[in-house]
Amino acid sequence: MSRVADILAAKGSQVHVVSPETNVFQAITLMVEHNLGSVLVVRHGAIAGIFTERDHLRRVTLQDRDPQRTRVQEVMTERVLVVGPATTVDECMRLMTQERIRHLPVVEDGVVSGMISIGDLVRVVSQQQQVEIRSLTQYITGNPE
Numbered sequence: 001m002s003r004v005a006d007i008l009a010a011k012g013s014q015v016h017v018v019s020p021e022t023n024v025f026q027a028i029t030l031m032v033e034h035n036l037g038s039v040l041v042v043r044h045g046a047i048a049g050i051f052t053e054r055d056h057l058r059r060v061t062l063q064d065r066d067p068q069r070t071r072v073q074e075v076m077t078e079r080v081l082v083v084g085p086a087t088t089v090d091e092c093m094r095l096m097t098q099e100r101i102r103h104l105p106v107v108e109d110g111v112v113s114g115m116i117s118i119g120d121l122v123r124v125v126s127q128q129q130q131v132e133i134r135s136l137t138q139y140i141t142g143n144p145e
Contacts, residue, residue, distance in 0.1 A: 024051075054102075083105075
């Protein structure tokens with residue numbers, strides 16, 4: 001069974017962060033430059049929140065706030081759920097589905113060691129299913145390839 005550590009080993013552990021004082025325009029620019037759906041908000045080395053595309057749409061765009069003057073701390077999601085490297089892909093999928101979130105920071109010994117997204121999880125599950133289908137096909141056809 002795949003774990004978060006396996007995902008990070010394949011994709012890397014880089015986490016893009018902003019400070020709570022960063023303006024929304026700068027955060028969105030960072031997200032666009034790196035093709036991200038979220039950035040972690042960090043204050044004094046600790047997670048203060050997460051700023052997502054959804055936060056931008058709901059709390060900036062729909063409220064007609066100026067992204068240049070609005071600070072991330074004003075519109076970020078403060079409640080951040082985290083997982084550890086040993087957490088299974090199934091557990092992450094269950095948590096993301098239950099909480100209706102798409103990004104999970106990975107924390108080990110109090111330190112952020114990566115970030116995973118729903119896309120990362122779907123990719124792993126898809127790869128596992130392809131392997132299983134290939135194995136079953138080989139078994140059924142008697143062709144060990």
